Amino acid sequence: MSLHEILFIVFSTVVLLFSLMTVLSRRILRSATYLLLVLVATAGIYLWLQYEFMAAVQVALYAGGIVVIIVFSILLTHHIHHRSKPFxxxxxxxxxxxxxxxxxxxxxxxxxxxxxxxxxEPLEVNAKVIGQHLVNTGDGGYALPFEVISVLLLAVLVGAIVVAKKDKANEQTSENK
Incomplete structure (x- = not known):
């Protein structure tokens, strides 16, 4: 068995194991932590496939951005020690x-x-080609995916604020009773 195959087995095992732990954990903060590990292992698979840009986007956007927003929303709602009910x-x-x-x-x-x-075939990689791909909206361009990512991050941020505000409103209503 080659190192290439061993790396695939390790990354895919980590993704499967921590995906199950994310879903099965009854503590919300632990689930968010397990999700972070799943997303980092997914970035490892992208690196294994030699998709360095996708790995960087995976770490920066999903592992770095969305998980941080999820954790902040958990902290804002003051439900760190909350355990979900069994299904x-x-x-x-x-x-x-x-x-x-x-x-x-x-x-x-x-x-x-x-x-x-x-x-x-290997592609020519220099600053001019990278710049053209970053601003191009057509085939091989990254302008449209960056716009979609920005809308996704905005939606996650608004969702986190709504969750935090909803719980604060529920706390105030229960205090007034």
Missing amino acids: PPVRVITGLGVAGLGAALTIWAILQHDFHYHEA
Whole structure:
């Protein structure tokens, strides 16, 4: 077994293990921490595939941005030690069924595809080419993805504020009673 295969096994194991821990943890702050580890391991897979830009975006945007916003929203709502209630058995069974169906569909789609490896031609990389790709909205451009990312971060920030305000309003209502 080569180092290349060992790295894939390690990264994919970390992603699977901490994904399960994210979903199964009853403490919200621990779930956010496990999610951070999943996103960092996903960046490791991107590095393993030699997609350095995607790895940097994964760490900067998702691991760095969204998880920090989620943690701040948890801290703002003062529910750090909050434990979620166990799910009813019907929801657990439904969730497992949907997850199994999704896994079966994914495995079926992968097995239907005939994967072939081929070497890609190396691209010219210099500051001018990178700059043109950053401002280009067409094929191979990054302007549109950056705009989508900025809207996503704005939505997460607004969501975090709404969650924090909603809990403060509920606390004030319960104090007035």
